[in-house]
Amino acid sequence: xxxxxxxxxxxxxxxxxxxxxxxxxxxxxxxxxxxxxxxxxxxxxxxxxxxxxxxxxxxxxxxxxxxxxxxxxxxxxxxxxxxxxxxxxxxxxxxxxxxxxxxxxxx
Amino acid sequence: xxxxxxxxxxxxxxxxxxxxxxxxxxxxxxxxxxxxxxxxxxxxxxxxxxxxxxxxxxxxxxxxxxxxxxxxxxxxxxxxxxxxxxxxxxxxxxxxxxxxxxxxxxxxxxxxxxx
Numbered sequence: 676x677x678x679x680x681x682x683x684x685x686x687x688x689x690x691x692x693x694x695x696x697x698x699x700x701x702x703x704x705x706x707x708x709x710x711x712x713x714x715x716x717x718x719x720x721x722x723x724x725x726x727x728x729x730x731x732x733x734x735x736x737x738x739x740x741x742x743x744x745x746x747x748x749x750x751x752x753x754x755x756x757x758x759x760x761x762x763x764x765x766x767x768x769x770x771x772x773x774x775x776x777x778x779x780x781x782x
Numbered sequence: 783x784x785x786x787x788x789x790x791x792x793x794x795x796x797x798x799x800x801x802x803x804x805x806x807x808x809x810x811x812x813x814x815x816x817x818x819x820x821x822x823x824x825x826x827x828x829x830x831x832x833x834x835x836x837x838x839x840x841x842x843x844x845x846x847x848x849x850x851x852x853x854x855x856x857x858x859x860x861x862x863x864x865x866x867x868x869x870x871x872x873x874x875x876x877x878x879x880x881x882x883x884x885x886x887x888x889x890x891x892x893x894x895x896x897x
Contacts, residue, residue, distance in 0.1 A: 709883050711827075718877055719819075719827065721885030730885055762827055766882040769841045771817070771829040 677701050677765050681774035687782040694750045696777045698763035703743045707767035710739055710748045713776075714759045722761075723748065753779070784808040784886050786878050791891030798868050802891050804861040804878030812836075812856035814881050818863050820874035821890075828874075831863065832882065846872075868895045 678701040688694050698708065706726035711719040721730045723739040726746055736751045750757055758781055763774040790802040804816070818830040831852040832841045840852050851864040861878050875890040 709885075711884070713827075718887040718889055719884075720887070721883065724883040724885065764827070764829075764884065766884075769832070770843050771832065771882065773827045773829065776826045 676770055677704060677768055677772050679763055679765055679772050679774040681761075681763055681777050683777060684775060685778040685780060687780050688753050689782045690753055690755060692753045692782075694753050694757075694779060696748045696761055696763075696779075698741075698746045698748070698774050700744045700746075700765055700767075704765045704767035706742050707765055708739070708741065708746050709764045709766065710737075711762045711764065712757075712759045713762065719762065750779075755781075784880070786880065786886060786888035788876065788878055788888040788891035791876065791893050793894045793896065794868055795897050796869060796895055798895070799864070799866045800868070800893060802863040802865065802876055802878075802893070804863075804888055806859045806861070806880070809880070811854065811859040811861070816852075816854060816861045817879050817882065817884060818852060818861075818876060819879055819884065819887075820872075820876045820893075822871075822874040825874075830876070833861070865893065868893070870895050 680699045708726045710723040713719040722733050727739045738749045760776045760778045762776050785807045787805045817832040833852045849867045853862045873895045877887050877890045879887045
């Protein structure tokens with residue numbers, strides 16, 4: 676199985692900060708990488724697919740990059756509605772696997 | 783608007799069974815692979831199963847293989863997950879999601895396994 680390792684597992688940031696979350700795959704997955712946002716009590720929401728393609732309706736403050744084994748999700752200017760848990764997921768190989776999540780909290 | 787709506791969750795005793803349904807609207811189900819993902823209380827996301835667009839190929843997590851069965855009725859735009867031999871560790875919110883990129887997601891169906 677492909678292991679997905681996210682870091683950090685949590686972070687504290689202020690409104691307006693630039694935030695970067697990393698995701699590392701245990702083997703190469705080309706660009707078959709998606710990012711999700713989940714708020715408490717809600718279903719996850721897709722932000723990015725194919726490592727860097729923004730889902731329709733997702734604001735451009737979110738961006739993704741990377742290929743192979745190393746990927747990043749960047750939020751350019753953190754807003755109150757962005758405080759949530761973020762997950763990466765690879766869909767290169769079954770079983771599909773998720774990272775452990777990164778909880779973004781208010782400083 | 784693309785929407786998915788799960789149903790069929792509930793409280794079940796260990797060893798019991800349920801059938802979860804996921805009704806799709808706003809898109810043609812038959813054109814897409816579909817997946818189930820679960821989340822145990824306070825935990826992260828765990829992929830459960832995926833079925834190909836035509837239904838001929840199915841994939842399962844090792845943790846559910848032999849106990850869960852994914853299926854679809856494209857004429858009804860509905861995805862199913864038959865969950866058998868349930869264990870306490872299967873307690874989770876079960877979400878359906880479109881395609882391998884998992885977008886969009888339904889609101890979830892809660893399955894609680896307890897005596």
